[in-house]
Amino acid sequence: MTASALLAEEVTRRYRNGRGVGPVSLRVDRGEVVSLIGPNGSGKTTLLRCLATRSRPQLGLVSWFGDPSRAAARRRLAVVFDATANADELTGRENLAFFSAARGVPSREAERVLQAAEIAEVGDDQVASYSYGMRRRLLLAEALAGDPPLLLLDEPTLGLDVSGQRWLARALKRRSQAGLATCVSTNDTQFVEQVATRVCFLVEGKVVHDAPLLDLLDSLGGTRQILLTSRETLPLERMRSVPGVQAVAATGEGATVVAQQREGLLADLLATLGDLDRSLLDLSVREPGLAECFLRITGRPLDD
Amino acid sequence: MTEPVPAAALAAPARGRLGLGPPRSLWQLELRATLSRRRALFIKMGFPLLLVIPLAATNAPQFFAGMLLTILIAMVGTVGTGVSVTRSRGSGWLDRLAVLPIPAWRVSLEIFFAGWLVDCLQATLVFVILEIAQRPSPLVILSTWLLALATLAFSGALGLAVATLTDNAGEAMLFLAVILAPLLFLSGLFTGVPAEGVRYWVAQVLPFSYLSDGFQLVLHGNPPYGSPAAFLLAAPVFLLVSLAACAALGRPLMARGA
Numbered sequence: 001m002t003a004s005a006l007l008a009e010e011v012t013r014r015y016r017n018g019r020g021v022g023p024v025s026l027r028v029d030r031g032e033v034v035s036l037i038g039p040n041g042s043g044k045t046t047l048l049r050c051l052a053t054r055s056r057p058q059l060g061l062v063s064w065f066g067d068p069s070r071a072a073a074r075r076r077l078a079v080v081f082d083a084t085a086n087a088d089e090l091t092g093r094e095n096l097a098f099f100s101a102a103r104g105v106p107s108r109e110a111e112r113v114l115q116a117a118e119i120a121e122v123g124d125d126q127v128a129s130y131s132y133g134m135r136r137r138l139l140l141a142e143a144l145a146g147d148p149p150l151l152l153l154d155e156p157t158l159g160l161d162v163s164g165q166r167w168l169a170r171a172l173k174r175r176s177q178a179g180l181a182t183c184v185s186t187n188d189t190q191f192v193e194q195v196a197t198r199v200c201f202l203v204e205g206k207v208v209h210d211a212p213l214l215d216l217l218d219s220l221g222g223t224r225q226i227l228l229t230s231r232e233t234l235p236l237e238r239m240r241s242v243p244g245v246q247a248v249a250a251t252g253e254g255a256t257v258v259a260q261q262r263e264g265l266l267a268d269l270l271a272t273l274g275d276l277d278r279s280l281l282d283l284s285v286r287e288p289g290l291a292e293c294f295l296r297i298t299g300r301p302l303d304d
Numbered sequence: 305m306t307e308p309v310p311a312a313a314l315a316a317p318a319r320g321r322l323g324l325g326p327p328r329s330l331w332q333l334e335l336r337a338t339l340s341r342r343r344a345l346f347i348k349m350g351f352p353l354l355l356v357i358p359l360a361a362t363n364a365p366q367f368f369a370g371m372l373l374t375i376l377i378a379m380v381g382t383v384g385t386g387v388s389v390t391r392s393r394g395s396g397w398l399d400r401l402a403v404l405p406i407p408a409w410r411v412s413l414e415i416f417f418a419g420w421l422v423d424c425l426q427a428t429l430v431f432v433i434l435e436i437a438q439r440p441s442p443l444v445i446l447s448t449w450l451l452a453l454a455t456l457a458f459s460g461a462l463g464l465a466v467a468t469l470t471d472n473a474g475e476a477m478l479f480l481a482v483i484l485a486p487l488l489f490l491s492g493l494f495t496g497v498p499a500e501g502v503r504y505w506v507a508q509v510l511p512f513s514y515l516s517d518g519f520q521l522v523l524h525g526n527p528p529y530g531s532p533a534a535f536l537l538a539a540p541v542f543l544l545v546s547l548a549a550c551a552a553l554g555r556p557l558m559a560r561g562a
Contacts (some may be wrong), residue, residue, distance in 0.1 A: 052403050055562045074405040083396025087333055089340035097326030098333045102404045107326065126340075 003066025004029050005150045005181030006051060011060035013046055014205070021046040021205040023060060028150070028181045033172050035192040035213075036185040037294060038202030039302055044185040045082070045154055047202070051183060052079040052152045064150060078103065078148035082155050084135040088128040092119060092138050095127060096145065105146030117141040117167060132159045137167075144171055151175065151182045157191045169194045187302055189290035193217070201294055209297045216293045224261045225292045226269065229282035230254040238272040245269070247296040254281075256301060258292045330401070330411060334418035348384075349426055352376055356430045359523075360437035366525025371493045373430065374516040377452050378488065380426055381459025382466070382480045385419045389467035390476040393561050402558045412554030413547065416460050423456045431522075440522045447532035447539070448518030454539040455511040457546035461553070462487075468556040488512055497529060511542045 004027045012022025021043030028034045036044045049055040050062060053070040064073035086095045093114065100110035114120045117137045119130075127135065136159040143151060157165050172195040175182055186192060192199060192213070199216055201209040223246065228234060234255045239248045244260040259265055266285070270277055294302045327333040339345060355376055359369045392398050392415075401411050431449045434440070462483060470476040488494070490503060491512035498504050507513040517530025 049562070054399060054403055071405070071407070074403055077403070079400075079403045081396055081399050083399065085396035085400050087337040087397075089337045090327070090333065094326055094333070094336070097328070098330070099400075099404070101326075101328045102330075102406055104405075 002030065003063070005032075006062070006064055006183060007066075008047075008051060008057075008062045009060055011047065011050055011057040011062060013050055013055055013057050015046075019043070019046075019205070021050070021202075022057070024202075024205070024207050025060075026051075026200060026207065026210070028183050030149075030181050031176055031179045032197045033176050033182045033184065033195050034198045034200060035196040036183065036200050036202055037187060037189065037192060037290065037302065039187070039300070042202040043205035044202055046205075048152055048154050048183070048185045049081075052077065052081075054079070054081075073150075075103075076148060077150040077152060078143040078146075079152045080139050080143045080154060080156060082158065084132065084139060084159075086127045086135065086138060086142075089126060091124050092127055092130070092134075093123040095138065096123075096142055099142040100145050103146055103148070110141075110145045113141045113145040116171070117144075118163065133161055133164060136160055137164055140168060140171075147175065147178065147180055149180055151180065153182070153184045153186075155186050155188075156184055157186060157188045165191060189294075189302065193290055199290065201298055203298050203300065213290075216290065220288045220293060220296075222261050223258055223288050223292070223296075224265075225286045225288040226257040226259060226266070227251075227282070227284045227286070228254040228257070228280060230276065231279040231281060232276055234276065235272060235274075239269060242268045242272060247292075247299060249295050249299070249301040251301060251303070256292075256295065258288055258296045329414065330406065331414035331418040334415055335421060338418065338422050345422075348422070349429060352380070352426060352430050353433060356433050357437075360434055363523075366520040366523040366527075367496070369523050370516045370519035370525065370527070373519045374455075374491075374493055374512050375488060376430070377427060377455050377515060378459050378484060378512060380423050381420075381456040382463040382484055383477065384423055385416060385460040385463030386466040386470075386476045386480050387463075387473045388419065389415060389464060389557070390470050390473055393467070394472060398558060398561065402562065408554035408558040409551040410554070412464060412557050413550050416457075416464055416550040419463075420457055420460050423460065424453050427452045427456055434522050438523055440524065443532045444518075444521045447535035448515070448522050450539040451511065451515050451518050451535040451542075454542040454546070455515045457543050458511045461546040461549040464550055464553045464557060468553060468560055471561070491516065499528075511538065514538050 006028040008024060008026040010023040010025055014020035019041060024047055036047060038044050050057045053073050061068060065076060096110050096114055097107060100107060114123050117140065119134055119137050122134060140156060156168060160168060172182055176197060196213045198212050200207050236248050236250060236255060239245060239257060244262050244265055245257060247258040249256055291302045327336055355372060359372065431445060435445055466476055466479045466483065470479055487510060490506045491510045492507050493512060493516050497507040497513055514535055517527035518535050520527040521530050
C-alpha cells in the first residue's frame with residue numbers, strides 16, 4: 001500500500017494564550033486537494049506550518065510519504081505562506097531561479113511556470129516594482145515550479161485577480177489529475193468549491209468535519225440560505241424553532257439562516273420577528289455553498 | 305502540473321540588473337540583493353571614510369584612533385548582520401528559507417558569508433585610506449587587515465547570535481549595544497589592557513583587543529602587546545571560531561518564530 005502524501009496524527013501545537021491547533025488528525029493522499037476551512041483563529045495557519053515542517057508539533061506526529069523526517073520532507077514539498085517575502089531588489093526571474101535551484105527544478109521548467117503565471121513579461125523587473133497581486137503570483141509560481149509531490153498553500157487566492165484565480169485553479173486541478181497532493185488553507189469557499197476534492201472544517205483548533213467536497217455540496221440539496229439585514233438584534237432562538245431551519249447565526253448586520261426549502265418558509269421566519277420586522281432592512285435568498293455548509297455543521301458562520 | 309507553453313516562449317532566463325546569471329545559491333542571492341541596493345551600499349561604503357579620513361589625516365592620538373576604528377569594525381559586523389537577519393525574519397523570508405531542502409547551518413553560514421563579503425569590502429576601503437595616509441610597513445597593514453576581516457567575522461557571528469533572540473530591528477540594536485559595550489570594555493579599548501588578572505586573559509580571547517593594537521601600529525603608535533606575528537596567528541583562529549559559531553547558530557536562528 002502506498003503511504004499518504006501527508007499524515008498528521010493527533011498533532012497539537014498551542015500558544016500560551018491557548019490558541020493554536022490540536023489534537024488534529026489529517027490525511028492528504030496523492031491526487032487530493034484538501035482544503036482547511038475555518039474562521040480566523042481556528043488554527044489553520046498553525047496547522048499548515050506544522051504540516052509544512054516550519055513548526056514542530058508539541059504533541060503528535062506528522063509524516064510525509066510515510067517518512068517522519070522533516071529534512072527528507074523538504075525535498076518533496078513546496079510551501080506558500082501568507083507573507084510575500086522575496087528578495088525585492090532582485091528580479092522575479094532571479095528569485096524564481098534561486099528557489100528552483102534550491103529545490104532542484106530545471107530552469108526551463110521554472111520559466112514555463114513563469115509564463116503560465118502570466119508574469120513572464122515583468123520577469124526581468126525588480127520585485128520591488130511588482131503589485132501585491134504580481135508578488136503573490138510569483139510566490140505561487142516559485143512553489144508550483146517542478147510539480148512538487150506535495151504542495152501546501154496558505155490563503156493562496158489572497159491578492160489574486162480573477163484571471164490569477166483561474167490560473168491557480170487550473171494548476172491545482174492539473175496537479176490533482178497528475179496524482180500530486182495539495183493542501184490549501186483558505187476561507188475563500190468559492191475557490192475551494194472549484195478545486196478541492198476534500199474539505200476539513202476547523203473550529204477552535206479541532207477538525208470538526210472532514211468529508212469529500214461533493215458529499216458536502218450534495219448534502220445541501222434543497223436548502224436555501226436566507227440573509228436578513230436588520231437595524232436591531234434578531235431573535236435567533238425563535239428563528240431556530242421554525243420547521244425546516246437547520247442553522248441560524250448572527251452576522252454583523254443581522255442573521256444568516258440555512259433552511260430546507262418549503263412552502264411558507266419565509267412567512268414563518270418573518271412571523272418570528274414580531275414587531276422587529278419594521279427594523280428589517282433587507283432579505284435575500286441564495287443557493288447555499290460551502291460557507292452555509294460550515295454554518296450548518298459547526299453552528300457558526302465562517303466569518304465569525 | 306503546469307500548463308503547456310509554446311517552446312519559443314521559453315527563452316533562456318534573462319540576466320539580472322547586475323548583468324550576472326541567475327543566483328544558484330543563497331549567498332549569491334543575498335550578496336546580489338545587497339549590491340543592488342545602490343544608495344544603501346553607497347552610504348555603507350562611504351560612512352566609515354567620514355571617520356577614517358579625519359583620523360588618518362590629522363594624526364589623531366593612536367590609542368583613541370585605534371579604539372574608534374575598532375568600534376567601527378565591530379559595529380559594522382554586528383549591526384549589519386544582526387539587524388538584517390532580524391528584518392528577514394520579520395518579513396517572512398526566513399520562513400521561506402526554513403522549508404527549503406537546505407540545512408539550517410548552511411542557511412546561517414550563507415547569510416553570514418554574503419554579509420561578511422560586503423563588510424570586508426567596507427573595511428578594505430578603510431585600510432586603503434590608512435595605507436595612503438600613514439604608509440605603515442606592508443607586514444603591519446597586511447596583518448591588521450587580515451585581523452580586521454576576522455574581527456568582522458567574529459562580529460557577524462555576534463550579530464547572528466543576537467538575531468536568535470530578537471524579533472525586530474530596534475530590539476536587535478538594543479541587544480547589540482548591551483552585548484558589545486562590555487566586550488569592548490573587556491578588550492581594553494577604553495582603558496587599555498591591564499598587565500595581569502581576569503581582564504588581561506579575557507582580552508586575549510577577544511579579537512577587539514588585537515585589532516585595536518593593530519590599528520595603533522598602523523598609525524605608528526606603540527601598543528604594549530601588538531605584533532604582526534600575533535595578528536597573523538590570531539586572525540585564522542578567530543575566523544574559524546566565527547564560522548563554527550555561525551554554523552551552530554543555524555538551528556536556533558531558524559527555530560525562533562517557527
